[in-house]
Amino acid sequence: MKNIYPELIEKIKTSSLLALPQSAVNFLELTKNPSNGPPEYAKPVSADPGLASQILRFANSSFFGFRHKITTVQMALSLINVRTVKNFVLWNAVFALLPNPKCGPFDLKVFVLDSLRRASFAKALGTYYPDLDSEELFIAALLQDIAIPLLAQRWPEEYGEILTRHQETGICLSVLEEETFGWNHADTGAFLIKEWGFGEELASNIAAHHAMGFRNNGMEKPHLEKMIIRLSSLMPSCLEEEWIDSDRFFTTFARIQVKGVTDVEVFKLADQLFTDLRTVMQLEQPISSITSFHRQYLSSMII
Secondary structure, eight states: OOOOOHHHHHHHHTSGGGOOOHHHHHHHHHTTSTTOOHHHHHHHHHTOHHHHHHHHHHHTSTTTOOSSOOOSHHHHHHHSOHHHHHHHHHHHHHHHHOOOOOOTTOOHHHHHHHHHHHHHHHHHHHTTOTTSOHHHHHHHHHHTTTTHHHHHHHSHHHHHHHHHHHHHHOOOHHHHHHHHHSSOHHHHHHHHHHHTTOHHHHHHHHHHHHHOOOOOOOSOHHHHHHHHHHHHTTSOOTTOSOOTTHHHHHHHHHHHOOTTOOHHHHHHHHHHHHHHHHHHHTOOOOSSOHHHHHHHHHHHHHO
16 A cells, blocks of 8 residues: 555545534444444434434344344444444444535535445355355445545545546546546545544455456465455446446456356345335435346347
């Protein structure tokens, strides 16, 4: 992971993105101690009515499908995997802080939708690999572009031009950022993750989501994690009708696909996860599902 410029570090350190809500910070700290359980986790959550109501809504959503209504925070924390709740708390805290800069074609609603779809795909694919942690893949894919709103806010004119060029030419965003600034949003995102204290592995996966090539380096865990995060970055945008990176996506997807698992299975699961989470967050529906994009891609290959 490369060092980013002091000027950028200074601007990040003065940004509200570093100021996670105290209730979230307290909860995330508690999860680092394996001896803690639902009674300990419930204290910081219950002290924040907004966070408590979000977790209860999450617990009662179709994402879990519990037959009985979850009425208390401690009950929710007893029934749901702690990593799932931890990630929910983290991404709620982070996305609540995101600025909505007036910067070229940047749209915060689309950004949030796209981030959630990428995360849903990474988690869906990760569930077919017994040695991988699908929850960690989810959070890495979700936060891979977390620095983009910050960069758009700090350098609206320059970054607006970068986003416009990316949209018009299809040139990789990180390439355009390197040309303009000498660093990219992946480096910046990794720096943010380390500042929040979430460790080298998550930071490394975020830093590599654009830097990594598609060489076949085997199926070792670190390589697979980075490949899945990289693949998720090639997902089509939720409010666009064309999948620009489809060829690159499917070429790579074929190399790491689990034997006996079809494309359709992975995409259907990803679409279902995305729909459930989008409903919890009360986000709008995308123009096309991943499954629909897949059908379009197959049709184009036949023609």
